[in-house]
Amino acid sequence: MIESLFQNILNALQWGSFYSLIALGYCLVYGVLLLINFAHGDIFMVGAYISFFVVTFLLGNFGLIPGLPHWAVLALAVPLVMILTAGVGVTLERIAYRPLRRKGAHRLYVVITALMCGLILENGNLALLGASRRNFPALVDETVITVGGVNMTVLKLAVIVVAVLSFLFLRKVVVKTKIGMAMRAISYDKFAVPLMGIPVDTVIVFTFVLGSGFAGLAGLLFAMTYPVLDPYMGAMIGWKAFIAAVVGGIGSIRGAFAGGFLLGFVEIMVVAFFPSTFRDLIAFTILLLILWRKPTGLFGVARRTKI
Amino acid sequence: MALLEITNLTQYFGGLCAVSDFNASFEGRELMALIGPNGAGKTTVFNLVSGFYQPSEGSIVFGGVNTRGMKPHEVTGLGIARTFQNIRLWHDMTVLDNIRVSQHYHLGYGVADNFFRTKRYRQREERIESTAMEVLEALDLARFASELPKNLPYGVQRRVEIARALSLRPRLLLLDEPAAGLNSADVEGLISLVRWIYDNYDIAIWMIEHQMQVVMNLCTWIKVVDFGSTIAEGTPEQIQNNPDVIKAYLGDDTI
Numbered sequence: 248m249i250e251s252l253f254q255n256i257l258n259a260l261q262w263g264s265f266y267s268l269i270a271l272g273y274c275l276v277y278g279v280l281l282l283i284n285f286a287h288g289d290i291f292m293v294g295a296y297i298s299f300f301v302v303t304f305l306l307g308n309f310g311l312i313p314g315l316p317h318w319a320v321l322a323l324a325v326p327l328v329m330i331l332t333a334g335v336g337v338t339l340e341r342i343a344y345r346p347l348r349r350k351g352a353h354r355l356y357v358v359i360t361a362l363m364c365g366l367i368l369e370n371g372n373l374a375l376l377g378a379s380r381r382n383f384p385a386l387v388d389e390t391v392i393t394v395g396g397v398n399m400t401v402l403k404l405a406v407i408v409v410a411v412l413s414f415l416f417l418r419k420v421v422v423k424t425k426i427g428m429a430m431r432a433i434s435y436d437k438f439a440v441p442l443m444g445i446p447v448d449t450v451i452v453f454t455f456v457l458g459s460g461f462a463g464l465a466g467l468l469f470a471m472t473y474p475v476l477d478p479y480m481g482a483m484i485g486w487k488a489f490i491a492a493v494v495g496g497i498g499s500i501r502g503a504f505a506g507g508f509l510l511g512f513v514e515i516m517v518v519a520f521f522p523s524t525f526r527d528l529i530a531f532t533i534l535l536l537i538l539w540r541k542p543t544g545l546f547g548v549a550r551r552t553k554i
Numbered sequence: 555m556a557l558l559e560i561t562n563l564t565q566y567f568g569g570l571c572a573v574s575d576f577n578a579s580f581e582g583r584e585l586m587a588l589i590g591p592n593g594a595g596k597t598t599v600f601n602l603v604s605g606f607y608q609p610s611e612g613s614i615v616f617g618g619v620n621t622r623g624m625k626p627h628e629v630t631g632l633g634i635a636r637t638f639q640n641i642r643l644w645h646d647m648t649v650l651d652n653i654r655v656s657q658h659y660h661l662g663y664g665v666a667d668n669f670f671r672t673k674r675y676r677q678r679e680e681r682i683e684s685t686a687m688e689v690l691e692a693l694d695l696a697r698f699a700s701e702l703p704k705n706l707p708y709g710v711q712r713r714v715e716i717a718r719a720l721s722l723r724p725r726l727l728l729l730d731e732p733a734a735g736l737n738s739a740d741v742e743g744l745i746s747l748v749r750w751i752y753d754n755y756d757i758a759i760w761m762i763e764h765q766m767q768v769v770m771n772l773c774t775w776i777k778v779v780d781f782g783s784t785i786a787e788g789t790p791e792q793i794q795n796n797p798d799v800i801k802a803y804l805g806d807d808t809i
Contacts, residue, residue, distance in 0.1 A: 258630055353682060415790065425655075428647075428654065428655045429655060431644070431647060432644045432647065432655045435644040435645060435646055435647065436642050436644055436645075437644075438638075438642060439638065439642040439643075439644070440627075441625065441626035441627040441628055441630065442604055442606075442627075442630055442635070442636055443607075443627075443630065443635075443656035443718065443722065444627050444630035444631050444722060445627055445655070445656065446625070446627045447627070
């Protein structure tokens with residue numbers, strides 16, 4: 248009994264890590280622009296596909312650099328995937344969101360644009376690569392280690408550690424660095440920022456780089472953990488991560504992180520006690536109750552410490 | 555070479571001509587006022603000078619550089635700082651942080667420096683801190699350094715906003731209605747503060763102001779605009795007795 252509890256906690260931590268990593272991206276962009284970037288889940292999907300191509304490429308399956316050891320492939324894949332996915336996020340910002348911002352469009356239109364961008368990414372992927380699922384090549388040793396009756400793999404632990412480190416990194420960037428300070432300043436009053444000599448667009452691009460980069464990292468880890476990719480994989484997990492960010496208190500880095508893990512826990516624990524078809528029903532009822540009690544989310548204060 | 559040279563500045567918003575054929579020039583250090591009834595186009599002139607709008611026609615040359623096509627942060631980089639009609643501080647960052655944000659960009663360091671706490675990082679951080687505190691102390695605001703602006707009295711918020719602009723070490727300071735919403739004691743304080751800044755910094759000051767007490771006390775040259783056009787300019791005495799100005803402010807006596 249106690250083993251199964253620990254097992255469930257570990258699974259929940261891993262599952263929550265994915266939600267957290269994606270929720271952090273929602274939170275960063277929302278914190279700076281007050282824009283809910285609904286394309287973020289699909290950026291995660293694109294990240295997973297980029298991982299697929301980068302890893303296949305590095306493994307020599309397309310005839311390049313054959314015989315590279317797996318650890319080296321992984322070490323190269325992480326930065327490459329993050330950079331390329333960040334590129335996708337920044338491209339979206341450049342071609343979709345920035346022109347609207349320039350024309351002073353209401354936020355609602357930008358949010359709708361984000362929804363459309365998500366659909367374009369999904370269906371673009373479908374058109375380009377077809378509906379067949381892709382199998383992600385195995386990269387790490389998947390031997391199951393059993394400690395006191397709890398089964399774990401190196402990958403499972405690595406996912407949790409990466410999520411925690413990403414959170415600490417982002418928190419430090421936002422609180423301590425000059426660009427983080429500028430991000431907070433933009434969220435309070437965008438108008439005054441350029442007149443203090445700070446280039447607003449550069450700061451916004453940096454925000455998208457951070458958010459999308461970590462979505463790419465989540466995509467890579469997700470593909471390694473659940474090695475089947477399809478174009479719609481980002482839609483549901485993106486929605487859920489967004490809900491997690493809201494329940495945590497959108498705009499607060501801590502809230503997004505905690506919200507992701509909270510959702511992970513609720514989902515896994517529901518499945519542990521109820522039939523798995525009840526999972527989303529019960530999970531979201533619980534989240535609804537939390538918002539009902541505290542509409543600003545766990546760590547959110549009404550329009551205060553954004554981001 | 556003039557510090558600021560504005561020639562034939564014109565701005566249309568759709569069919570509305572907000573500023574029409576506006577000319578002004580700062581030869582060097584001057585304390586100039588821009589006055590006129592509400593909606594006369596004064597703030598539009600400031601928004602054009604600080605790079606917020608691109609002028610429909612005409613040119614703005616600051617320190618020999620034509621600012622056409624420049625973004626607001628680039629114009630700020632040339633040495634123009636401003637305050638706003640309605641105070642635009644970052645209300646949930648401390649007073650010190652408000653000033654550090656802009657300092658950070660000028661004495662910045664990379665993200666890597668920050669993570670590895672390099673010597674450069676520590677030195678810069680100390681310099682930013684000390685420059686920010688210097689400005690706060692000069693404006694008698696040091697005791698509010700760790701307060702949030704939204705918890706401070708209005709008059710103090712005004713001073714913080716001026717301090718934030720000054721911390722950029724501008725050559726031209728634009729003050730948009732600095733006395734708006736201040737009580738008479740605060741207005742006295744503001745007059746001596748602006749005078750003190752003008753005397754102690756190597757800076758030209760251009761202000762939009764409605765309170766004649768402030769304008770007449772401080773400024774050596776006054777420009778009056780109405781409906782986007784300049785209707786008069788001159789010394790305070792000349793303006794006080796100008797019939798066109800009186801008409802613009804008080805209306806025509808023939809009804």
